[in-house]
Amino acid sequence: MDLEHQNIVVAFRHALIDRLGETLYKTFADSHIAILGLGGLGSHAAISLARNGIGKLTLIDFDRVEMSNLNRQQYRLVDLGKYKCHALSEVIVSFNPLIELIAQPIRLTPDNVADYVKDVDLVLECLDEAEAKAWLVRTLRSELPDIPFIAASGMAGIGSANQIHSRKVSDNFYLCGDETSDVAEMGSLICPRVAVCAGHQALTALRLLANVED
Amino acid sequence: MPFINGKKESKYSGVSVHEYLAVQQFDERRIAVEYNGKILPEKDYDKVILKDGDQLEVVTFVGGG
Numbered sequence A: 001m002d003l004e005h006q007n008i009v010v011a012f013r014h015a016l017i018d019r020l021g022e023t024l025y026k027t028f029a030d031s032h033i034a035i036l037g038l039g040g041l042g043s044h045a046a047i048s049l050a051r052n053g054i055g056k057l058t059l060i061d062f063d064r065v066e067m068s069n070l071n072r073q074q075y076r077l078v079d080l081g082k083y084k085c086h087a088l089s090e091v092i093v094s095f096n097p098l099i100e101l102i103a104q105p106i107r108l109t110p111d112n113v114a115d116y117v118k119d120v121d122l123v124l125e126c127l128d129e130a131e132a133k134a135w136l137v138r139t140l141r142s143e144l145p146d147i148p149f150i151a152a153s154g155m156a157g158i159g160s161a162n163q164i165h166s167r168k169v170s171d172n173f174y175l176c177g178d179e180t181s182d183v184a185e186m187g188s189l190i191c192p193r194v195a196v197c198a199g200h201q202a203l204t205a206l207r208l209l210a211n212v213e214d
Numbered sequence B: 001m002p003f004i005n006g007k008k009e010s011k012y013s014g015v016s017v018h019e020y021l022a023v024q025q026f027d028e029r030r031i032a033v034e035y036n037g038k039i040l041p042e043k044d045y046d047k048v049i050l051k052d053g054d055q056l057e058v059v060t061f062v063g064g065g
Helices: A003-020 A022-029 A040-051 A084-093 A113-117 A130-143 A191-209 B017-023
Strands: A032-036 A056-060 A100-104 A122-125 A149-152 A165-170 A173-177 B031-035 B055-060
Touching: A003 A022, A022 A191, A032 A040, A032 A113, A040 A056, A040 A084, A040 A122, A040 A191, A056 A084, A056 A113, A084 A100, A113 A130, A122 A130, A122 A191, A130 A149, A130 B031, A149 A191, A165 A191, A165 B055, A173 A191, B017 B031, B017 B055
Parallel strands: A032 A056, A032 A122, A056 A100, A122 A149, A149 A173
Antiparallel strands: A165 A173, B031 B055
């Protein structure tokens, strides 16, 4: 590490501690979160968590960045054709010099998902297909019930952001979204509405790590 | 009586989870079922009969992300 980079790292850490306080800084810096799916939800959630000083993120998606993603996902023209996990890593390291990233351009299945997330503190489900969301919840809630799991359902269309909420379903299982707006019916995802839902997921994650109860 | 998604549902006392899901026309590929705070594996939908005090949560997923 050259001196200039070392100075940036020290200053970045100092600024984070200044904003968060020592206790929260340490809690977040010591945490490892897995984000499964890096579309509208996952790209927004990852950036929020990285900005708030989460120490380590595992980013998993087999998809590559396409032009049709740019209306709502946190990628750039220069990212077209790259794996989303690699492109998002580049975006994140452009503002966070401390974070550790594990990028996995793999297709998750019920048979392999537990292996990829068994060592994390928390999992965010950010997939797009309803069936995939459902098997992911069923699989991880049964194989890794002690790892908090934050799923999302219902953020399509241009309905009010006030319909989007976070709730605890049961121990270690949280759900964010309006729980009804299906992209198959609403036809599209609108950037700020997906971002609101991703914000709910990221905030739920930070609140759990900070041990804040309602 | 059992509580289903937070509501008292007396008419489903003695009914299997599978039957409840069928009556309510849930698409089993798009749901996760929590039974008394734990995920209920699909293979047990038939075996679990809802009884007094049970808590059943059926979470339905819609597409988009």
